[in-house]
Amino acid sequence: MPPVTVTTASGATWQEVAADRQRHRDVTIASLESPPPKLLTNDVPLNTTGIPKSVLTAEDLDITERNVEDLASKLASGEWSAKKVIQAFMRRACLAQQLTNCVTELLPEEALKRAAELDDHLASTGKPVGPLHGVPISVKEHIGIKGHDLNGGFVSWVGRVAEEDALILQILRDAGAVFYVRTTQPQTLMHLETSNNLYGTTVNPHNTTLTAGGSSGGEGALVGIRGSVLGIGTDIGGSIRSPAANNGVFGFKPTALRLPVGGWTATMAGSDHIVGTIGPLSTSLEGVSLFVRTILRARPWLREPSLVPVPWKDEDQLGEEEGERRKLRVGVIWDDGVVRPHPPVAAALSRVVEKLKGSDEVEIVDWECWEHNLAWEIIVxxxxxxxxxxxxxxxxxxxxxxxxxxxxxxxxxxxxxxxxxxxxxxxxxxxxxxxxxxxxxxxxxxxxxxxxxxxxxxxxxxxxxxxxAQQERDAYRTSYAALWNERAVDVILCPAGPGVAPKLGTARYWGYTSQWNLLNYPAIVFPTGVKVGGTQEEGDKAHEYPADYKPMSEADGYNYGLWNERGVEGYAGAPVSLQLVGRMYEDEKLLRALKTLLNAAGLANTC
Amino acid sequence: MPPVTVTTASGATWQEVAADRQRHRDVTIASLESPPPKLLTNDVPLNTTGIPKSVLTAEDLDITERNVEDLASKLASGEWSAKKVIQAFMRRACLAQQLTNCVTELLPEEALKRAAELDDHLASTGKPVGPLHGVPISVKEHIGIKGHDLNGGFVSWVGRVAEEDALILQILRDAGAVFYVRTTQPQTLMHLETSNNLYGTTVNPHNTTLTAGGSSGGEGALVGIRGSVLGIGTDIGGSIRSPAANNGVFGFKPTALRLPVGGWTATMAGSDHIVGTIGPLSTSLEGVSLFVRTILRARPWLREPSLVPVPWKDEDQLGEEEGERRKLRVGVIWDDGVVRPHPPVAAALSRVVEKLKGSDEVEIVDWECWEHNLAWEIIVxxxxxxxxxxxxxxxxxxxxxxxxxxxxxxxxxxxxxxxxxxxxxxxxxxxxxxxxxxxxxxxxxxxxxxxxxxxxxxxxxxxxxxxxAQQERDAYRTSYAALWNERAVDVILCPAGPGVAPKLGTARYWGYTSQWNLLNYPAIVFPTGVKVGGTQEEGDKAHEYPADYKPMSEADGYNYGLWNERGVEGYAGAPVSLQLVGRMYEDEKLLRALKTLLNAAGLANTC
Known part of the structure; x- marks a missing residue:
């Protein structure tokens, strides 16, 4: 790649810098072998997710409609070459860029070189290099890649070049992953939407009037339209889960300090008060698990000493009694006492809970957040x-x-x-x-x-x-731990946000996700298979706001207004997602619990 | 105990507040059954450690000369009652107060009540309540005890009363421990000596012109004269290890966030940048191990969520290869490149290393801190x-x-x-x-x-x-982790400080201990059995400063002056201690390594 020369430091205006970055992105896309056709804006419906089928070749479609576990298997056996797979995903990512504006650059040169190495390795040894042999992984831009610009979404940071790969990329590459595309993030990284002065706004492929979410919004949109089936995001208040929920894919925020973050860039670097996490977005639950498992098995704490040395656990888990076989105990949060979720979310939660109640494997209890509990008074x-x-x-x-x-x-x-x-x-x-x-x-x-x-x-x-404030944080965490000890649930099921993907510029309420960053609990967002305006919405009228609804807070009033103004039509096509939360460091237990829960509720563990 | 009424908030001068606190301390001492006699100041030599023998009863002496493991065994079997043991230790602590000014209050009422409960339990069930049944434990004052003043050494904090026991005390009490005495700490907790406006200065029992160290100086002096055989201190820059080293006992600073600190008080509460730790001082290595083991087996992370969920490991250890049986690889730091240790420390380190070199169990390598290593350049x-x-x-x-x-x-x-x-x-x-x-x-x-x-x-x-600064800290920790990966030592052996116990008011250099707080490595201080001016000092002339010695830094010049002015006579009687350091979270491995090392060097694991 050419050296970066257009920067504010060298005298350019911010507009010139942004134009140059976009030019660079387009050059990397144009260098693709057989890129997909340019689409005319007029041809594109609000819901873009059907477009790949009409534009991509049958082979590219076949490849990109597979999930991580299928791809890994076909790649490891040599049935599909790494080169063929990565080219298919680069072409679909290129299409995703046209439809949602989610890409900051493609990496065809490195990706094809790495794919060739992997194909040679398999041909000569008969063995894959690791559990991710040839698996394409997309990467949020602020996670550094050696020799590439690392601007973190700031105009003034353009020209910073990463001196080495982020540690997590080193580990994944050693396991066989191929990095092929970098994705957008918002100005400051501190929004649940994705828009900055360099690349503009990333939109939702299911309805382009809605946000893809943020801050890992580029990943959300890209995985949402299957330009990637496994991407890396980061989350300090909801930044993996918001885009995963908005785009109807799986998104996992692990307990902080389990996965390595060395080599990312952010203005909050050096802060300890709420520790940011790195984690996967994927079209399958197994994609999420494989990602985490692969990294933890490399013992990253020996190289990044701020990490805690808690290895991946296949079987036993903290807090589970040995040999005990009992129902999965799920606490349900219907609303957080601050903002009531929009009707589609409330309805989806209700439907899932009803199904779980009919299962032998699951026990449901209400998790009362705010009232009727003395232990809770301390936090009000x-x-x-x-x-x-x-x-x-x-x-x-x-x-x-x-x-x-x-x-x-x-x-x-x-x-x-x-x-x-x-x-x-x-x-x-x-x-x-x-x-x-x-x-x-x-x-x-x-x-x-x-x-x-x-x-x-x-x-x-x-x-x-x-x-x-940190003392208050610690006291709050201690109270919550006591509550969990007392109630003895395994996981908490709750909304992933106050609604489905918001209209652009309106994603202001973080509480449903940031709560778990404050507590440092692992949390995973999953699709319910339902979309706003879809046929499954029948019978959900009970969850509409009553005509005389009184907001319970200023934030609730704002959220109520968002629904009231637009209703089902305004959010048509938006996937409805939910969130499952585990106790600190019980990441593996959470992932296993979600598998049990999806099965019990009759939901798919892929999307 | 009477309610605290004399405070600055209620209009008293600081002198009146201090006088009242001292009066309270003396009242608790005077309430003892058969307290030891008041000593005349003229009768007391600089080295006070022989005095208990001439003042205590044979039975009290017999009890207080035992270490934790012996006491625990005799208490569990009922050979000695908890009441008899705690009374002996309270009397010896009372003597320690006269000799070193290390006590803020005795707790005869609670201690005798708890001892009676334990004796009753054993009589009725035939079983001890836990691994610490009846074991006396002394406690640094800023660790809260329900209903007692929690002033942290500040005049202006007198009148704060702890609402509940610190979590670590709850766990230890459940295991059978009896708390009987609280000990002094310096103004601000941020000194390696112990002096405040409430209680004055705590001195070293081995030579009362020297400091007991700090900030856990009350514990250091008390354990040093066996008024306690197991005490709880805290350490953010050397505050357990300095007093342990100065008084010739074992003192262990675990990896931060393994042992619970909930319920302590300090001005730095809420800060995360260098996390303070809590840990034991003891007259035996087994006392240290038992303390840590007992707490970790109670899974404190379920109640204090900032802790990492790393259970106590009896056998396997992070970074050790399975089934591998090889020599313990010890890196030696002779000096830290900033301040050269005083001759007695250099000589003791040299003697220990020579003995280890003759052992089949240990392999010695120099740990080059500063020079001849490219990886190191980053930190200069x-x-x-x-x-x-x-x-x-x-x-x-x-x-x-x-x-x-x-x-x-x-x-x-x-x-x-x-x-x-x-x-x-x-x-x-x-x-x-x-x-x-x-x-x-x-x-x-x-x-x-x-x-x-x-x-x-x-x-x-x-x-x-x-x-x-926190970003620099993290980068430094990462560099050090890389160095450790490369050199593959098990532990580092190094000085515990720039000399033995310093003259009062001169303990200014923290580097030998604070280095391991910065890195968050576990570190334990142990006695070498040598005392300054003792006969074993023969043949150590090689370690004297040369006549034309040039200080390598301003701090080194200051330290050199301290030795030059006073020499052997000035520090006569001071124990010479060393320090063993492990890798982050390898606390158990460190304790096992010290056992191996002491054995190989022909040193005792008690004092």
Whole structure:
């Protein structure tokens, strides 16, 4: 690849930098062998997921409609060459880019070289190099690839080049994976949508008026349209699960500090207060498991010492009694007491729970979040759920870091003198933060003071403020652990968000996902097979908002309005997903529990 | 116990508060059955360790000269009652207080009540309640005990009362432990000595002109004179190991986040950048092992969710190949490239290494810290070892917290208007910080600005500063992990400090202990059986500083001066200890390695 030369540091405007990055992306796509045809915008319906069938060759379709486990098997046996597989996925990714704007660059050169090595290895030894031999994996852009730009979605970071591959890529490559495409993320990484000044907005393939989610929105859209069947995202408040849920695929946020993050870039680097995680999005549950298993078996903690040395467990699991064979005990959260989920989500949850109640393998209990429980009182303070107040403050600290080191902060000042040249906030950036409709005076202080280049903000939050919030975080985690000890569930089943994929620019409520980052619980999002407006929606009227509905919070009122304005038609085609949550470090148990649950509910473990 | 009423909040001066705390301590001591006689100051030699023999009864001596493993056995069998054992230790602790000023209060009421319960249980069931049935354990004051004052060594915190027992105490009590005495700590907890405005200074029983070390200095002195054979300390930069080394006992700092810390109090609460640890000081290696084993078997991570769920391992260990039986590979650090250890330490290290070289069980390699190694270059920057620069900055953040929330900070202002009433810094407090002879301009900025009530300081270090330092910390840890992967040692043998117990007010260099906090490696200090001025010092002239010695750093020059001024006579009687360090989370392997090493070197695993 050519060296990066167009940067703000070398005097270019932000528009010139963005144009150059897009040009680079298009060059990598144009270099493909037999790329798919350019589509005319007029030809494309809101739901784009049927288009690959009409455009790709039968062979490419056959390959890209398989899931990780099938691909791995055919690749390991040599039935399909790594080269053939990777070319099919590159072509489908190229199509995905046209339909959803999810790609920052293709990597045909490296991918074909690696595929050739793998094919040679299999031919000469008769053995695959590892459990992921030839499996194509897509990668969110801010996870570094040696020799490639590592801009993290910031105009001002274009020109930074990764000096080596992120550790997780090294491990996956050693296991046989082939990296072939890099995907988009939002400005600051701190949105549940995906839009930045470099590449614009990534949309949802199921309905292009909706967001693909974020921050791993490029992965979400790409996997959603099967331009990838296994991708790597990152999650500090919902950034794997939001795009997975919005696009109807599996998305797993492991317990923090199990999978290696060395070599990613983010403005929150160095912060410990809520630790970001890395994890897979996949079209199958087995794709998720294989990903995690492969990495943990490489004992990454010996190379990245912040990781905890908890090996992958095939059988026994923390907290499970030996030899005990009992029903899977599932706690259900119907709503979180702050924002009621939209009707399609409530209906899907209800349907799944009804099926589970009829199963011999599962026991259902309500997980009462807020009321009727003395142990819970500790987290409600000043009439505001404490977890929100803590999250707000901790997340604001992240935002400060964004401000400080991004194009809005002091770096920006040094690059240009004229206010006119200032790079704009994206729409959600302009809202500053999805919590702007939040609950505490801190948020309001923050909103009133945040202006580009306003250095006042960074002095509001000092180290003692952070540590105080961390004490509250720890106390909250301890209370929740006590609750879990008392209730003794195996997993919690709950919504994946306050609705299906939101309309662009409206994804403001993080609570259904960020709750589990605050607690550091592993959580996986899965598709229910239902889509908004589909035939299965019959009989779900009971879950509509009543005519006299009264919002239970400001955020709930906002969310209610989003449904009320658009209804079923507005979200037509959007997949309805749910979330399963496990206890800290019980990642393997969670994945096994989901398999049991899907089976008991009559749902597929692929999509 | 009577309610605490004399506090600065209720209008008392700091002198009145201190006098009341000391009165309370003396009342608890006076309530003992058959307390030992009051000693006349004139009668007491510098080395006080022989005094118990001449003052205690034969039975009390017999009991208190036993180690944890013997006591546990005799208590479990009922040969000795819990009541008899705890009374003997309370009397010896009372003597220790007279000789070293190490006690903040005795707990005769609770201890005798618990002992009676245990004796009844054994009489009625024939079984001990757990592995620590009746074993006396001493506790550093800032670890909360329900209903007792929890001042953390700050005058302004007197009157805070713990609402429940610290989690570690709950677990140990369930295993049969009896808590009978609380011990001193320094102002701010951030010194390797022990002195505060409430209780004055704790001295070393082996030579009362020397420090007992800190911050767990009360424990160090108490265990050093066998007023306890198992005590609980805490360590964020050397605070278990410094007092253990200075007093010639075993002291173990586990990997952080293995043992529970819930219920302790400290100004650095809520900080994550260098995580403090809790751990044992004991007169035997088995006392250390039993302590850790008992706690981990209670699965504390289910109650304190910040802990990592790594169970106690009896056999296999991370990084050890299955079935492999090979020599223990020990890397030796002779000096850290910053400060050369005093001659007695260098001589002891040399003697131990020579013996190990003659053993079939051990393989010795030099661990080159700084030179001749390309991998190491990354940590040297601007001519300054990076680990120092990082530590400095991280520790300064701790100091800010001390300032903010202690009697020097805003709280102080609200309590008194007159400068005359200001509570003084202790001698080391006046030096602000043991790193004042440090290396970077940050330290100098800090020194020039720190004045009581000067709020400027707290604005110097902001959240981005902290996160930047944390990124450097993580990079350093990763480099060190790579080094360990390459060199493949099992453990590192090194000095426990830059000398034996320092003269009061001179313990400024933390590097030999804080290095392992920065890396989060488990480390244990052990006695070599040698004392300064003892007969074994013959033949050690080779380790004296040469006449033309040139200090290798400012800190080295200071340390050299400490020896040069006083020599053997100045430190007479001080035990010479060393340190063994393991890899992160390999705590059990480290303890097993020390057993092997002591055996190979002909050293005792008790003291």
């Amino acid at each position: 303070c000043y009439g505001i759920p404490l977890h929100f107040r803590i999250l707000e403050r901790l997340m604001l600290c992240v935002w400060i870091q964004c401000y400080e080191f991004s194009e809005f902060g002091p770096n920006y000042i040094s690059l240009t003198e004229e206010p006119k040249k200032r790079r704009p906030f994206t729409p959600l950036g302009n809202h500053c933060y999805p919590y702007r409709n939040g609950f505490s005076s801190i948020t309001h202080t923050y909103e009133n003071t945040l202006r580009p280049c306003d250095s006042l903000l960074v002095n509001i939050f000092r180290i003692p403020t952070l540590w105080q | 920057c601007y001519g300054i070892p990076l680990h120092f620069r990082i530590l400095e900055r991280l520790m300064l953040c701790v100091w800010i917290q001390c300032y903010e929330f202690s009697e020097f900070g805003p709280n102080y202002i609200s309590l008194t208007e007159e400068p005359k009433k200001r509570r003084p810094f202790t001698p080391l407090g006046n030096h602000c910080y043991p790193y004042r002879n440090g290396f970077s301009s940050i330290t100098h900025t800090y020194e020039n600005t720190l004045r009581p009530c000067d709020s400027l300081l707290v604005n110097i270090f902001r959240i981005p500063t902290l996160w930047q």
